Amino acid sequence: MSNSLNINPMSLEGRTVIVTGAGQGIGRAIADLVVALGGNAVIADMNSETLAKAESDYPEGRYLGVAADISDADAVQSLVDSAVEKFGAVHGLVNNAGITRPAMMNKLTLEQWNQVISVHLTGAFLCSQAVGRHMIERAQAGDANPGSIVNISSDAGVQGTIGQVNYATAKAGIIGMTMSTAREWAKYSIRANCVAFGVVETPMTETVRSEKFADTYLSRIPLGRWSSPEEAARPVCFLLSDAAAYITGQRISANGGMQMAG
Numbered sequence: 001m002s003n004s005l006n007i008n009p010m011s012l013e014g015r016t017v018i019v020t021g022a023g024q025g026i027g028r029a030i031a032d033l034v035v036a037l038g039g040n041a042v043i044a045d046m047n048s049e050t051l052a053k054a055e056s057d058y059p060e061g062r063y064l065g066v067a068a069d070i071s072d073a074d075a076v077q078s079l080v081d082s083a084v085e086k087f088g089a090v091h092g093l094v095n096n097a098g099i100t101r102p103a104m105m106n107k108l109t110l111e112q113w114n115q116v117i118s119v120h121l122t123g124a125f126l127c128s129q130a131v132g133r134h135m136i137e138r139a140q141a142g143d144a145n146p147g148s149i150v151n152i153s154s155d156a157g158v159q160g161t162i163g164q165v166n167y168a169t170a171k172a173g174i175i176g177m178t179m180s181t182a183r184e185w186a187k188y189s190i191r192a193n194c195v196a197f198g199v200v201e202t203p204m205t206e207t208v209r210s211e212k213f214a215d216t217y218l219s220r221i222p223l224g225r226w227s228s229p230e231e232a233a234r235p236v237c238f239l240l241s242d243a244a245a246y247i248t249g250q251r252i253s254a255n256g257g258m259q260m261a262g
């Protein structure tokens with residue numbers, strides 16, 4: 001067998017990836033897969049309890065947990081500084097942290113609107129800017145592979161949703177942010193892509209998956225089942241890795257076929 005058959009193009013060996021909102025759910029599965037693929041995971045979450053629990057699950061020296069609210073610019077800068085201090089560089093960022101504040105549009109409060117926009121959009125912008133500045137510095141110093149940014153969107157941002165105009169708007173905005181990031185930073189070989197999920201089995205989707213709604217939702221998913229957090233993590237790690245070296249500015253819909261685009 002030639003050497004080229006032995007390589008794993010999805011290897012993240014020696015790469016350090018910040019995953020926001022990774023104390024639980026999809027983010028936690030992404031951080032687990034980053035480490036399984038040989039990388040170091042920096043988990044940022046505002047819930048310090050889940051961070052503390054995660055620590056013992058990772059191999060010594062391959063994990064850093066940082067309690068941070070990613071909508072706070074100072075907290076984000078200190079997150080990136082701690083990651084660089086511990087691991088020397090940051091090669092990947094997954095903008096995953098998210099919240100929902102559902103209400104029909106005519107009843108949605110300004111506070112509910114602002115909360116969702118601030119975590120998903122401002123948070124992703126602040127993290128991308130802080131990590132991007134660090135990656136640009138490395139690119140200018142001669143690093144030909146400075147990094148990859150993966151933003152997490154949703155079917156809601158592609159086709160709209162009922163009762164979550166704040167969330168759908170934020171997730172559509174994430175797609176625009178991804179394309180602008182990709183266009184601005186391609187000259188540094190920094191890639192930016194996004195993954196839009198359908199329904200993943202996490203605490204965020206307990207209502208959708210409840211007895212009352214499950215059949216209706218499942219009937220709209222050609223694959224006929226929910227996604228597990230573990231399978232949601234795979235396209236994200238693909239985009240972080242060199243397997244996606246020529247892919248930037250794109251959206252992968254990992255949704256069981258719930259929404260299809262030509």
Ligand code: NAD
Pocket residue numbers: 020021022023024025026027044045046047050068069070071095096097098099119123152153154155196197198199200201202203204205
């Ligand atoms: P989750 O609620 O299980 O986890 C979200 C995590 O984000 C939590 O650990 C929470 O503490 C953290 N978080 C929230 N606000 C934060 C902040 N300001 N700063 C730092 N951390 C913060 O959610 P999930 O289902 O794992 O979703 C992860 C991402 O995937 C979100 O962006 C979500 O919108 C998106 N998504 C999820 C689904 C799904 O079906 N679960 C579908 C489409 C998109």
